[in-house]
Structures are given as structure tokens and as C-alpha cells.
Amino acid sequence: MKIPKRLEPLVHEGLIDEVLGALKSGKEAAVYVVRADGDVRCAKVYKAVDQRGFHKPSLDGDPLDAEPVPQ
Numbered sequence: 416m417k418i419p420k421r422l423e424p425l426v427h428e429g430l431i432d433e434v435l436g437a438l439k440s441g442k443e444a445a446v447y448v449v450r451a452d453g454d455v456r457c458a459k460v461y462k463a464v465d466q467r468g469f470h471k472p473s474l475d476g477d478p479l480d481a482e483p484v485p486q
Contacts, residue, residue, distance in 0.1 A: 416434050416435070416436055416437075418434050419434065419445070419447065419460060421460045422434060422447065422449070422458060422460060425458070430451060431449045431450070431451050431458065432449075432450045432451055432452070432453075433449065433450040434447055434448075434449050434458075435447075435448040435449060435450060435455070436448050438457060443461060443462060444459050444460055444461045444462060445459075445460050445462070446458070446459050446460075447460065
């Protein structure tokens with residue numbers, strides 16, 4: 416599999432030996448199955464802020480002061 420751009424620095428630094436495949440992708444992040452130090456692990460890669468699927472920008476200040484999200 417082609418190495419995702421956001422994982423390339425970890426591969427070049429030797430922290431990840433191989434990207435085995437994509438496991439799941441969501442609004443905020445994507446999870447990849449990787450091989451590192453001989454073990455199979457998962458790497459969670461957060462999307463850039465402008466590419467996330469949220470409708471409101473992140474809050475400044477105390478998150479407890481935020482309005483509840485409608486269900």
C-alpha cells in the first residue's frame with residue numbers, strides 16, 4: 416500500500432516499518448494497520464483541522480461552557 420502522507424515522517428524516522436493497510440476512516444481521523452519493531456499495531460492519523468467533518472470550529476476556553484450538540 417502507498418504510505419499515507421501524514422505517516423511518511425514516521426516511516427522515514429524508522430518508527431514504522433511498513434503500512435499494511437487502512438482499517439477505518441472517520442470525520443476526525445483515519446486508522447492504519449502498521450508493522451513496527453516486528454509487531455502489528457495501529458496508527459491513528461488525525462486529519463488537518465480544515466479537513467475534519469465538524470460543523471463548528473474548536474472552542475477557545477473551557478469546554479464545559481460549550482453548548483450541547485443537538486442529537
